Amino acid sequence: MILSDLVEAHARQRADHPALRIEDETLTYGQLAEQVRAVAAGLAASGVRAGQTVAFVLPNCVEFVVAWLALGRIGAVAAPVNTALLGDGLAAVLRMSGAEVAIVDEQFLPAIAETGGILRTVFVRGRTGVMNFRAWAELTAYSGTAPRHEARPGDPSILLFTSGSTGRSKACVLPHRYVLRQAEVFTGQLGLTASDVLFCPFPLFHADAAIFTVAPAFLLGATAALVARFSVRSFWEQVRRYHATVFDFMGATLTMLYKQEPAPGDADNPARLGWGVPLPEWAEDFERRFGVELVEVYGLSDTGIVLYNRPGEPRRPGSCGRPVHPFEVKVLGQDGFELPSGEVGEICIRPLEPHVILSEYLGMPETTVQAWRDLWFHTGDLAHRDEDGYFYFAGRGADVIRRRGENISALEIETVVGRHPAVLEVAAFGVPSELTEEDVMVVVTLRPGRELEARDLLAYCQERLPRPMVPRYVEFTGPLPKTPTEKVDKRVLKERGAGRSTFDQEQERASP
Known part of the structure; x- marks a missing residue:
């Protein structure tokens, strides 16, 4: 089972239900399934084979999602790239991915041209007839059906690159089962249903959008709604326009929304749940003002979300939640032994099922082994836990000041x-x-x-x-x-x- 199989099933059962809304474009499940089949056939006819990697240099757009699902059907791997990268940084990420084929928005063609011919084939979203490039429209024009590749649960679905905000970016190889199992746990813990609209203002090359918005929506037969970028001024208008019931937050976004001047209609929105990290001390005031419940979780692209607070349960101030199956989570000291409650150490994770966290850091065997030392995945993040097993995030190990x-x-x-x-x-x-x-x-x-x-x-x-x-x-x-x-x-x-x-x-x- 892969993500495109779920889309096909929903296309048979609820073809007219909106599957994907990005800016002003909407695809129903029937339309999405049809486009995925066509693009899979087009990619296969263009020489893309099982096991190959195709890079994406795309903004949030329906073509991104269609191409990801189409690559899964033929057994190939998506490698979405941070669209802010230029020059040597972009070239380094493309080389790391091993991609020779890319799907690129026209606005990023100058950056691609500066990477020195790493790519042999480039499909362009946007204007056609660009010298040495092929049009995305070529892929959507195919009417045949490519043979469906029988993927195994551990086969890679997507490469997600760590943000690199505190160090060198790494390519997380994420299997098909990671995508589906994370979506199952996520929807179960947060109580999501097929009637929900999951809204995300972050880029599709990040786990919040791809793994925890698109995948859960397609698992349930719900709607995924995305925009080009986060805008503090437009956020609530977008929530209303898409009839979003669930949204995510990260970094300073919640603070920026809270520190806007209050307005009489703040609570007049359809959202019932916001999830993310960190949850500030004024969360209850935010909830009253905007009429929404907030829950804090903990995760990273490498492992997915492994700690949850559940909606409707009493809040423990400062806690990012407790471990949920299929993950074992402990706070370990520098000697590798578990620390008593109350003591700050490193968050370390052990999967209890196969293929539910990353397979490896692509092309970085030493880094992979170091992260997996003593049979625990070491996150580099710091926390302590209380007597009841709730974890309290204490910062990133790389974000410690030595004074x-x-x-x-x-x-x-x-x-x-x-x-x-x-x-x-x-x-x-x-x-x-x-x-x-x-x-x-x-x-x-x-x-x-x-x-x-x-x-x-x-x-x-x-x-x-x-x-x-x-x-x-x-x-x-x-x-x-x-x-x-x-x-x-x-x-x-x-x-x-x-x-x-x-x-x-x-x-x-x-x-x-």
Whole structure:
């Protein structure tokens, strides 16, 4: 069983039900199944064979979903690429994927042209007649049916690249059973039904959109609704337009929605459930204001979602949930032994069924082995658990600031600074110190119309943070640099470091 089989089944049973809505285009299950069959035949006729990888350089569009399902029918693998990549970065990801064929939106053709001929065949979504490229329309024109490849559960369905916001991007090889089993667990834990409309404002090359929006919708025979990108101004209008009942959030998106000026019609929307991470301390106020229940979960592309809070159950503030079958999750110390409740260590995962997390990091055997040491998958994320088995996220291991011999959680600093009423969003990170190790720097975006002095922000921090966590450097800026999934890209901020406009508390103290 693969994802396109589910679409075919729904096409027979509810052909006219909307399957996919992206911006202004809608496909019913009948239309989607028909396009998938045609494109599968077109790809096969163009020489794409089972086991081959086809890269996508596409925005959120119906062609992305059609091509992913069509490749599954012929046993090939989809490799969606971060559309923000250019030059050497794009070339490196294409080489990593092993793709020689790609489906590319016309707006990204200049970037493809700069990759030096890695690709032998490029199908273009958009204008036709471009020299050396073929039109997407060629694929949709086929009326025949390609022989269906009998996929095994462990055969790869899609390569999802980690965001690379704190380190080198890796290609997660995700099997067909990962796609379906994650969708089964997700819909079961969150109580989703065929009448739901699952809305996602994040890119299809990310797990939230592909694995936890499209796949669950197609499992249930529900509707997946997506837009080009997250927009704080358009979000609720989009929820209303698509009649969305479920949406996801990540990074700063929930905060940005909450910090908009309240309006009388905030609760006038069809959404009943929002899921994601992190869930802030003002979640209950958000729920009252917008008339929606929020639940926090924990997962990553590599393993899918493994910790859940269930809707309707009492909330444990700060918890990202408990492990669910088919996953065993523990907090391990540096020596590999499980830590007692209350102690912070690394989140480590062991699957209890085959093919429900990634198969490998493509082309990185040493990295794969290192992640799987001691027969546990090591996430690099930190947490502690309580006596009842609830987990509490404590930050990324790669997002720890080393200051004066202490490990400091950037997340804790960001949580406190983010509570300031003038702050819209914040990023905390370490910068090199003349005393070795690091000093703490925060970069802050203020809410529109608000003003705040660095000295006043530091005084606010001194009243609420342990002394080692109080930032040395403060810089106010416009919107923070983001990955396409709205996570702050701290690599950009760290490379920039402290500049002339940065407030330096130590320098201030030393001034006469």
